[in-house]
Amino acid sequence: MLQVNLAEDIYYLGFNDRRTHLFENIWPIPHGVSYNSYLIVDEKIALVDTVERAFIDDYLDAIEEIIGDREVDYLIINHMEPDHSGALKAIVHRYPNITLVGNKKTFGFVESYYMKPENIHMVHDDHVLDLGKHKLQFQMIPMVHWPETMVTFEETNQILFSGDAFGSYGTMDGGIFDDEINLDFYEVEVMRYFTNIVGKYCPHTQRAIKKLAGLDIKMIAATHGPIWRSDLNWILKRYNKWSSYDLDQGVVIVYGSMYGNTKKMAETIARQIAVRGIKNIRVYDASKTHSSYIINDIFKYKGFIVGSAAYNNAMFPNVETLLTTIEHMAPKDHLLGIFGNYSWNGGGVKNLKTFAEKIKWDMVYEPIEEKGNMKVQTQEELIKLADAMADKLLEMPAPEKI
Numbered sequence: 001m002l003q004v005n006l007a008e009d010i011y012y013l014g015f016n017d018r019r020t021h022l023f024e025n026i027w028p029i030p031h032g033v034s035y036n037s038y039l040i041v042d043e044k045i046a047l048v049d050t051v052e053r054a055f056i057d058d059y060l061d062a063i064e065e066i067i068g069d070r071e072v073d074y075l076i077i078n079h080m081e082p083d084h085s086g087a088l089k090a091i092v093h094r095y096p097n098i099t100l101v102g103n104k105k106t107f108g109f110v111e112s113y114y115m116k117p118e119n120i121h122m123v124h125d126d127h128v129l130d131l132g133k134h135k136l137q138f139q140m141i142p143m144v145h146w147p148e149t150m151v152t153f154e155e156t157n158q159i160l161f162s163g164d165a166f167g168s169y170g171t172m173d174g175g176i177f178d179d180e181i182n183l184d185f186y187e188v189e190v191m192r193y194f195t196n197i198v199g200k201y202c203p204h205t206q207r208a209i210k211k212l213a214g215l216d217i218k219m220i221a222a223t224h225g226p227i228w229r230s231d232l233n234w235i236l237k238r239y240n241k242w243s244s245y246d247l248d249q250g251v252v253i254v255y256g257s258m259y260g261n262t263k264k265m266a267e268t269i270a271r272q273i274a275v276r277g278i279k280n281i282r283v284y285d286a287s288k289t290h291s292s293y294i295i296n297d298i299f300k301y302k303g304f305i306v307g308s309a310a311y312n313n314a315m316f317p318n319v320e321t322l323l324t325t326i327e328h329m330a331p332k333d334h335l336l337g338i339f340g341n342y343s344w345n346g347g348g349v350k351n352l353k354t355f356a357e358k359i360k361w362d363m364v365y366e367p368i369e370e371k372g373n374m375k376v377q378t379q380e381e382l383i384k385l386a387d388a389m390a391d392k393l394l395e396m397p398a399p400e401k402i
């Protein structure tokens with residue numbers, strides 16, 4: 001393995017996964033994902049997080065290539081999710097005298113997933129672990145995105161090992177640092193990683209950003225995706241915007257339709273919103289586009305309009321799945337419109353109304369429901385819904401460029 005240094009004696013041990021289709025067995029990763037671990041070689045040797053279990057052999061080999069017969073003294077556990085703790089048992093087996101470093105929440109996870117840990121070192125906010133030349137400081141960032149989550153700040157080179165925070169989908173195709181890659185390509189993957197994985201925990205992310213602002217950080221090394229060293233603001237500004245629900249002018253229109261009647265209603269709304277001068281309009285068929293991408297756009301745009309055909313007294317199943325995901329993530333401050341189509345007793349709009357009551361977004365117009373093919377009167381109503389949405393979107397200030 002070609003060695004990649006973040007600084008003298010600090011090594012990148014990252015592995016690319018181009019085989020897995022779904023991250024967490026939910027989220028599509030057409031461009032793969034990397035699992036990043038880091039190795040600090042000093043008087044004491046420390047690993048920061050490990051990798052997914054599929055890479056254990058290559059990981060152990062890569063460590064040995066760097067440190068030879070020396071022992072690893074510490075395993076810093078910023079985050080216990082198995083894509084990072086997957087090699088923990090193998091590491092303990094290979095280096096039996098190793099000390100696991102974590103906080104008061106970490107070791108319960110170690111025990112429940114792997115084994116009762118023998119040597120542990122419990123850390124808390126501002127705690128410093130001295131490796132020799134390198135001093136590691138710890139900060140807790142609970143629920144970004146698990147309870148035990150913490151970050152490790154290497155004080156000598158000012159590197160923040162941030163766990164999943166500031167991570168990204170997408171493999172590292174040669175380029176590993178932000179100045180070695182085309183960020184235009186990674187932008188969607190960074191945002192999808194944020195919205196899919198961390199998006200439910202925006203208030204916690206905001207708290208973490210404020211807490212970490214006290215550190216003089218020169219480099220951010222996450223457990224997935226690029227290492228940020230040239231323009232930290234690129235990632236920090238985006239995290240701040242997304243986690244504060246700072247939405248742009250635009251609308252996401254999603255529909256679930258078997259035979260096209262609900263789709264026609266969605267097209268009518270989209271056209272009228274465009275006529276009114278709104279340029280960011282994304283129309284999605286809930287059966288075709290995975291919620292990973294739709295959620296991403298919901299975190300971008302203020303407007304959300306959802307339509308559903310009635311299906312067995314309920315919503316169209318794929319719309320229901322999407323809305324359940326939205327309810328769990330509970331993004332704030334959106335404008336909402338709902339519509340649907342039915343043939344006998346309905347079920348689509350009825351359940352969309354329940355969603356609207358729960359999510360408590362600002363409904364711009366009353367629900368619209370058609371029976372079968374769209375009639376002129378319904379078309380007029382849909383235009384009114386589109387106008388109401390456009391009116392509110394046009395009141396928004398121009399977005400700040402980041």
Ligand SMILES: Cc1cc2nc3c(=O)[nH]c(=O)nc-3n(C[C@H](O)[C@H](O)[C@H](O)COP(=O)(O)O)c2cc1C
Nearest residue numbers: 257258259260261262310312313342343344345346
């Ligand atoms: C499997 C299936 C289940 C349906 N269930 C209901 C229902 O419970 N209530 C209802 O009013 N219509 C029901 N319908 C009828 C559709 O909602 C209706 O045809 C509607 O116009 C479809 O809109 P679409 O063209 O966008 O698919 C069902 C249709 C199908 C194919």
